[in-house]
Amino acid sequence: MEILLKGVGYSYAKDTPFEKRALTDVDLHIPSGSYTAIIGHTGSGKSTVLQHLNALLKPTEGVVMIGDRKIEAGVKAKDLRNVRRQVGIVFQFPEQQLFDETVLKDIMFGPLNFGVPEKEAERRARELVVQLGLPEGVLDKSPFDLSGGQMRRVAIAGVLAMEPEVLVLDEPTAGLDPRGRREIMDLFHELHITKNLTTVLVTHSMEDAARYADRIAIMHKGRCVVTGEPKAIFSNEEQLQDYSLQPPRSVRLQRDFEERTGLKLGEVSLTEEVLAKNIALAMADGGGSL
Amino acid sequence: MNSEILSFENVTFTYNAEDGPVRPAVADVSFSIQQGEWIALVGHNGSGKSTIAKLMNGLLFPNKGKVKVFGQEMSEETLWDIRSDLGMVFQNPDNQFVGATVQDDVAFALENNGVPHAVMVERVHEALSQVKMEDYKDHEPHHLSGGQKQRVAIAGALAMRPKLLILDEATSMLDPQGRMEVIETIRRLRESTGLTVISITHDLEEAALAERIIVMNLGQKNMEGTPAAVFSQGSKLTDMGLDLPFAMRMTHLLQEAGVGLQEEHMTEDKLVDELWKYYSKA
Ligand SMILES: Nc1ncnc2c1ncn2[C@@H]1O[C@H](COP(=O)(O)OP(=O)(O)OP(=O)(O)O)[C@@H](O)[C@H]1O
Ligand SMILES: Nc1ncnc2c1ncn2[C@@H]1O[C@H](COP(=O)(O)OP(=O)(O)OP(=O)(O)O)[C@@H](O)[C@H]1O
Ligand SMILES: [Mg+2]
Ligand SMILES: [Mg+2]
Numbered sequence: 001m002e003i004l005l006k007g008v009g010y011s012y013a014k015d016t017p018f019e020k021r022a023l024t025d026v027d028l029h030i031p032s033g034s035y036t037a038i039i040g041h042t043g044s045g046k047s048t049v050l051q052h053l054n055a056l057l058k059p060t061e062g063v064v065m066i067g068d069r070k071i072e073a074g075v076k077a078k079d080l081r082n083v084r085r086q087v088g089i090v091f092q093f094p095e096q097q098l099f100d101e102t103v104l105k106d107i108m109f110g111p112l113n114f115g116v117p118e119k120e121a122e123r124r125a126r127e128l129v130v131q132l133g134l135p136e137g138v139l140d141k142s143p144f145d146l147s148g149g150q151m152r153r154v155a156i157a158g159v160l161a162m163e164p165e166v167l168v169l170d171e172p173t174a175g176l177d178p179r180g181r182r183e184i185m186d187l188f189h190e191l192h193i194t195k196n197l198t199t200v201l202v203t204h205s206m207e208d209a210a211r212y213a214d215r216i217a218i219m220h221k222g223r224c225v226v227t228g229e230p231k232a233i234f235s236n237e238e239q240l241q242d243y244s245l246q247p248p249r250s251v252r253l254q255r256d257f258e259e260r261t262g263l264k265l266g267e268v269s270l271t272e273e274v275l276a277k278n279i280a281l282a283m284a285d286g287g288g289s290l
Numbered sequence: 291m292n293s294e295i296l297s298f299e300n301v302t303f304t305y306n307a308e309d310g311p312v313r314p315a316v317a318d319v320s321f322s323i324q325q326g327e328w329i330a331l332v333g334h335n336g337s338g339k340s341t342i343a344k345l346m347n348g349l350l351f352p353n354k355g356k357v358k359v360f361g362q363e364m365s366e367e368t369l370w371d372i373r374s375d376l377g378m379v380f381q382n383p384d385n386q387f388v389g390a391t392v393q394d395d396v397a398f399a400l401e402n403n404g405v406p407h408a409v410m411v412e413r414v415h416e417a418l419s420q421v422k423m424e425d426y427k428d429h430e431p432h433h434l435s436g437g438q439k440q441r442v443a444i445a446g447a448l449a450m451r452p453k454l455l456i457l458d459e460a461t462s463m464l465d466p467q468g469r470m471e472v473i474e475t476i477r478r479l480r481e482s483t484g485l486t487v488i489s490i491t492h493d494l495e496e497a498a499l500a501e502r503i504i505v506m507n508l509g510q511k512n513m514e515g516t517p518a519a520v521f522s523q524g525s526k527l528t529d530m531g532l533d534l535p536f537a538m539r540m541t542h543l544l545q546e547a548g549v550g551l552q553e554e555h556m557t558e559d560k561l562v563d564e565l566w567k568y569y570s571k572a
Contacts, residue, residue, distance in 0.1 A: 012433065020433075041465050042437030092436040092463065095382055135336065145305065148381040148459065149335025149492075171436065174462040175381065177334045177492050178533035204437075204465045244467050249536045253558050260566045272536070276543035283549060283569055 001067045001086060001165045001198050003030040003053055005224075009061030009073075010048055022048040024222045026062070035192055035199045037209035037230075040219030041244045046170070046202045047092055049219065053168050053200060054087035055080050085114045088164030090172050092202075094155035098143040103129070103154050106143050110162040121161065128157040131187060133180055148175045156184065160191070166198045167191070173205065185212060206248040210234055210270040218243055235268040250275040294361075295454055295486050296346065297322040301355035303341055315341040317509040318355070323488065325453075328480065330497035330517075331490045333506030334531035339490045340381055342506070343458045346488070347378050360453070374403050377447030379460035381490075383439040386446070387431040392423065395431050396446045403450070417449035418442075420475050422468075436463040444472060448479070457489045461496075473499065494521075498535045498556055505530070518556060537561045 010023040023045050030036050030053075038046050051057040052064050055071050064071040066087065071077050088110075091097050100106035107125035112118065129139060132153040138146070143154050152175045159167070167188065173181040189212050192199045203209055209216060209230065216233040218226040220243045226233065234240070234247045237255070246252065250269045258264060263282045269275035303316040316338045323329055331339050344350040345357050348369040357364040359372045377399075380386045389395030393414050400410045418424045421441040426434065431442050440463050447455055455476065461469045473496065479485050489500065497503050503520045505513040507530045513520055521527070521534055533539070537555045544565075545551055551568065555561040 018430075018433075020429075042441070042463075042468055043435045047435060093382060093384065095384065147336040147340060153335070171463060175335075175459060175492070177531045178494065179528070179531035180335055181492070182533075204463070206466070244465070246466060249558075253536075253540065253562070256558065256562045257565060260562050261569050263569070272540055272543055276540065276547045276549075279544060279565070280547035280549050283565075 002032040002065070003067075003087075003166065003198070003200075004028070004065040005049070005052065005059075005062065006065070007062035008049075008052060008059045008064060010052070010057060011060050014060050022222055023059075026222075026224045028217055028224050028227070030198060030200060031215075032198055033196055034215050035189075035201070035213045036215045036217060037201045037203060037213035038217045038219060039203065039206065039209055039245060044219040044243075045222040046219050048222075049224075050089060050168050050170050050200065050202060053166065054089055055083050056089070081114075085162065086164055087166040087168060088159040088162050089168040090156050090159050090170060092170040092174070094148075094151040094175075095144075097155040097158060098151060101142060102140050103134075103143050103146075104139040106154060107157045107161050110158055114162060124161045124163075125157065128160055132157050133183060149177055149180060152176055153180070153184075163195075164197075166200070169199070169201045169203075171202055171204065173203070173208065188212075206234070206246065207250070207271075210248040210251070218245070230270055231268050234270065254278075293325050294322050295325045295327075295359070296488075297356075297358045298342075298345070299356040299358070301345060301352045301357060303345060303350060303352050305341075307353060314353075314509050316345065316352075319506075319509075319511045320355075321504060321511065321514060323486065325486055326480070326484045327502060328477075328487045328500045329489070330500035330503045331488060331506065332492070332494070332497050332503060332532060333512075337506040338509045339506055340458055343378065343380075343456050343488075343490060346456055347373060347376055374450075375453040377450050377452030377455045379440075379443045379447050379455075379457045381458045381462075383443035384432060386443050387439075390430060391427065392429050392431050392434075392442050393418070393427040395442060396449050399446060399450045413449045413451070414445075417445040420448055421445045421472065437465065437468060440464055441468070441472075448475075451483070452485070454486045454488070457487070457491075459490055459492065462492070469493075469496075494533055494535045505532070521556065522554065 005026050005028040008023055008026040012020045012022055040046050058071055059073045061073045066083050069083055098106055100109055104125055108121040111121040134153050185208055191197055213230055216230050217224055234251050237247055240246055250272045254265055254269050254275055265278040265282050269278050298319050298321050301316055301319050302314050304314040333339055348364050362368040387395050388398050396414045396417055397410055418427055421444050423441050444460055461472055491497055498517045503517055521538055535556055537558050541551055541555050551564055
């Protein structure tokens with residue numbers, strides 16, 4: 001499903017003494033089936049943009065197109081049920097999302113709310129709890145009697161249980177242990193491919209943005225200042241610095257390696273696996289004894 | 291200068307122990323932390339780290355064993371005395387905010403500790419500038435971005451000028467640059483004031499900067515040692531859901547790709563050094 005932001009502005013607490021502008025004239029195109037990573041400094045407006053993707057926030061200026069639904073500043077938007085079913089958001093803090101008495105009920109809430117039969121909703125919940133690596137017995141616990149990383153996993157399960165067409169992820173790996181981080185990012189990617197999802201990821205991990213996304217958008221002071229492909233974005237270190245960002249570790253190591261040895265690896269290495277392969281090749285070609 | 295600031299002696303804690311047999315969240319854990327140390331506490335989700343943090347500041351009390359802070363055993367009586375020198379930043383900053391504005395919130399603990407007004411104003415200003423949040427001093431803490439909330443929570447702990455600072459994933463939502471800045475600020479404070487830092491983190495690059503790492507697994511202490519010693523355990527760590535720092539992962543990947551590196555590298559600089567030597571010798 002395609003999403004389009006055109007000239008979007010947003011102010012929190014508009015027309016009050018506490019009015020705070022968060023977005024200015026944002027143009028952002030999210031093509032159907034794309035995997036877009038939104039990156040940017042603290043407070044640059046990423047979470048605010050995400051909440052426009054399922055009309056949780058409505059623009060105070062401009063237009064948001066969600067599929068064929070039009071959400072326009074100053075125009076009342078009626079019946080957003082379909083939008084909410086199609087676009088699932090994992091919030092930045094899992095506590096914002098959890099509310100029910102037990103983990104099972106919490107995960108089943110979304111699907112039940114959108115008319116999925118009870119049996120099917122429960123099947124999904126039980127399956128997801130395993131997929132997300134939660135410990136046995138967690139289903140009957142209160143979601144608030146869990147560790148931070150366990151809450152995060154439950155919040156993710158609740159969104160995946162709705163089987164949305166668009167998956168919107170606000171720093172989904174914050175609080176996850178390293179294995180959980182990798183497994184859950186791989187799970188999102190697998191769903192993205194096999195279910196043909198449209199995925200939008202906000203992350204401070206340039207490594208994840210480089211590994212999984214096919215498009216990158218940079219937010220800076222409430223504006224969407226750059227969009228492009230990961231290779232182009234992450235090989236332009238000067239531009240990243242302008243926005244207080246830096247390339248992923250593999251790209252920085254590649255730069256240091258190239259400066260030190262005088263070798264050139266040819267392509268920018270977006271992941272550590274690719275970098276290792278490219279260094280091994282370059283050293284073999286360059287005469288290094290392997 | 292080796293004086294103990296905090297210790298756990300065979301500490302066990304079980305949530306809702308009255309509900310019947312459940313695995314303790316913290317099981318028979320012992321360690322000793324010296325004044326001025328920087329400790330990283332790592333472990334898989336649910337391994338007991340936050341529970342340990344709550345036992346350290348008397349939000350929870352052990353079912354068995356003893357927690358000692360600043361030479362006193364943690365109890366209902368010593369709790370307030372201990373807390374006046376202990377700064378704590380929780381995993382979710384929203385649970386921690388009490389003030390209506392950012393500056394009130396940062397001032398809260400100081401007011402409680404009876405710090406005179408003029409001193410308080412100065413410290414609040416200093417703490418907010420240390421985390422680059424002065425511009426937000428009149429904002430409501432709940433109405434900030436995720437990373438801004440974490441910065442304010444850190445400022446609240448710093449303003450107290452604690453002897454012991456406990457950070458529970460306090461930088462998990464900061465951008466990489468912001469995270470390095472905060473770590474650098476705390477490192478400087480530690481050098482100038484002898485602050486002791488216990489940092490709970492899933493970021494192994496950050497853990498690698500600590501003097502000592504304590505590894506938790508299933509509620510038990512699994513390992514304890516310098517970063518070099520702990521990370522040399524390789525597959526033992528990955529089996530527990532953990533990982534190695536980037537430079538070490540790269541070293542292994544390069545070796546698998548046929549580059550004959552001889553050493554395990556914890557930093558990118560050293561790795562590039564050896565790659566260059568290896569290359570120029572060939
Ligand atoms: N509920 C709110 N009320 C008022 N202002 C807000 C609110 N939420 C966010 N803001 C402000 O809007 C701006 C953008 O915030 P947003 O949460 O979108 O940033 P972000 O890019 O997601 O940052 P982070 O990486 O720290 O999560 C910030 O300056 C923030 O202070
Ligand atoms: N309030 C609570 N009531 C009951 N059980 C709890 C509560 N808080 C945590 N637990 C359980 O205690 C165990 C340890 O939790 P703890 O929060 O200490 O883990 P952690 O190491 O901090 O994990 P994370 O990395 O996910 O934050 C987990 O199995 C968790 O489910
Ligand atoms: Mg955010
Ligand atoms: Mg925790």
